[in-house]
Amino acid sequence: MVDMDYIRPQDLAGALDFLAAHGPDTTLLAGGTDVMVDLRAGKLHSRYLLDISRLSEFRKIEACNGELTVGAGVTIAEIYASKTIARHAPALQKAAAAFASRPVRNVATIGGNVAHCSPCGDTIPPLLIHDARAVVVNPQGRRLVDVEQMADGPYHCTLRPDEIITGFILKVKPDEVEFVDFQKIGRRKALAIARISMAVMAQQQPDKSIGFIRFALGSCTPTPHRFRQIEEFLLGKVPDENLVWQAGRMLADDMLAITGRRPSALYKEPAIQGLFVRMMVALI
Amino acid sequence: MKTNTIVVCFTINGEKKELQIPAAISALELIRDVLELKGTKEGCGIGECGACTIVVDGKAVNACLMFAAQLDGCEVMTVEGLSPAEGLHPIQQAFVDRHAVQCGFCTPGILMSTQALLMETPHPDRQQIINAVAGNLCRCTGYQSILGAVEDAAAGGLKGKSRQKTF
Numbered sequence: 236m237v238d239m240d241y242i243r244p245q246d247l248a249g250a251l252d253f254l255a256a257h258g259p260d261t262t263l264l265a266g267g268t269d270v271m272v273d274l275r276a277g278k279l280h281s282r283y284l285l286d287i288s289r290l291s292e293f294r295k296i297e298a299c300n301g302e303l304t305v306g307a308g309v310t311i312a313e314i315y316a317s318k319t320i321a322r323h324a325p326a327l328q329k330a331a332a333a334f335a336s337r338p339v340r341n342v343a344t345i346g347g348n349v350a351h352c353s354p355c356g357d358t359i360p361p362l363l364i365h366d367a368r369a370v371v372v373n374p375q376g377r378r379l380v381d382v383e384q385m386a387d388g389p390y391h392c393t394l395r396p397d398e399i400i401t402g403f404i405l406k407v408k409p410d411e412v413e414f415v416d417f418q419k420i421g422r423r424k425a426l427a428i429a430r431i432s433m434a435v436m437a438q439q440q441p442d443k444s445i446g447f448i449r450f451a452l453g454s455c456t457p458t459p460h461r462f463r464q465i466e467e468f469l470l471g472k473v474p475d476e477n478l479v480w481q482a483g484r485m486l487a488d489d490m491l492a493i494t495g496r497r498p499s500a501l502y503k504e505p506a507i508q509g510l511f512v513r514m515m516v517a518l519i
Numbered sequence: 520m521k522t523n524t525i526v527v528c529f530t531i532n533g534e535k536k537e538l539q540i541p542a543a544i545s546a547l548e549l550i551r552d553v554l555e556l557k558g559t560k561e562g563c564g565i566g567e568c569g570a571c572t573i574v575v576d577g578k579a580v581n582a583c584l585m586f587a588a589q590l591d592g593c594e595v596m597t598v599e600g601l602s603p604a605e606g607l608h609p610i611q612q613a614f615v616d617r618h619a620v621q622c623g624f625c626t627p628g629i630l631m632s633t634q635a636l637l638m639e640t641p642h643p644d645r646q647q648i649i650n651a652v653a654g655n656l657c658r659c660t661g662y663q664s665i666l667g668a669v670e671d672a673a674a675g676g677l678k679g680k681s682r683q684k685t686f
Contacts, residue, residue, distance in 0.1 A: 238523060238543070239523065239542055239543040240523045240542055241523075241525050241542040241543065241586065241588040243588070243591075264586065264589075266584075267584060267585055267586055267589060268566055268581070268584045271545060271565075271566075271583065271584045271585070271586070272565045272566065272584070274543070275564055275565060284542070284543065284586070284588075286586075286588065286589065288589070312578075335566070335654070336566075336569065336653055336654020336655075337579055337632065337635075337650060337651055337653065337654050338566075338569060338572050338578075338579045338580045338581045338584075338632070338654050339566055339581060339584065339654065341578040341579060341580050342578075342580050342581075342584070342585065
């Protein structure tokens, strides 16, 4: 029997008070789909579980002045169903469609997916292509943290134990951007942890040259990243088959530069190129 | 060893419960070990197989991935709540008619995923059915008979309630 206390604060102020006193001994609980797995695996040794899933502050989805705010407690199923997200961050909606299974999507939250800092978090590459920042509150106040800086290694979050993510602020998809995609490779379609995941949005000028592009890769490096070299390489060019394969080659090289030649590289090096080309071929 | 307890109030299969339970047990442990409702199965225990699927506030969830404490204030339905006092629920009958049950271990979970689907979408298309049961692994049937059974149950005019016998 695991000896933990379960606490459900009435409001955000109550949650922050609790963390100010017990932060290092506390695990935050939102949907719980990752917490439960860690608990079962014997990886969780906190004294307290602080259930923040019912705090109303965490549940809004709204777009205003070029920014889209998604509350940390919004579930993956709610992301999938949201017309606002479909319009302003369609890659995030595509990732939600491919996320685990319906029973997991019904409870898992975007805040939990980001804070768990798995290299394979499905919502992270889409957040990165929208320059997403997490709204983080602590007993002293509020700060913004780039989602790209949230993890400093696999499953290692840079936030302090007395801090809570209340939501994410995304730059909305520019109106002229028509090409948006999220792709992943897992061992099966549903319920598979991504081995490779990618999110992209791009806009082409009338002459077919790329006028805007954002690209992020997940699951392949210790933390998901934008690959700005690839964006810069493609910007202003007219994509043809050769160019897209060349960019895929660069991507594989950039990944290997970060990870080194791990045993999985034998598979990932060609697979990453293949997935990239399959995704980008729509621009040719 | 001291065990921390909490009090949870919830409705399960139409019955109100107020229970004092250990703070860190899962919803699955609450259902199987405390309430002794053995219809809900434990397969993988980490949310990958769907054998423990239950319906909470109208949504399918994995009971193994939820803390029992998270059920506080919720309306919970397990496979025991699906069937009427006598006979079978139309979804169950469709599974029997279509031979969609072989070893049967995955069946309660799939029934609950189906129930949640039909409550939300009474007339699902095949892709919606596939999406709804994609989280339920079955190692016997090959799924085709299951998809057919869900289609039959939906065609029977099910609205999340037992269907009257019309023939």
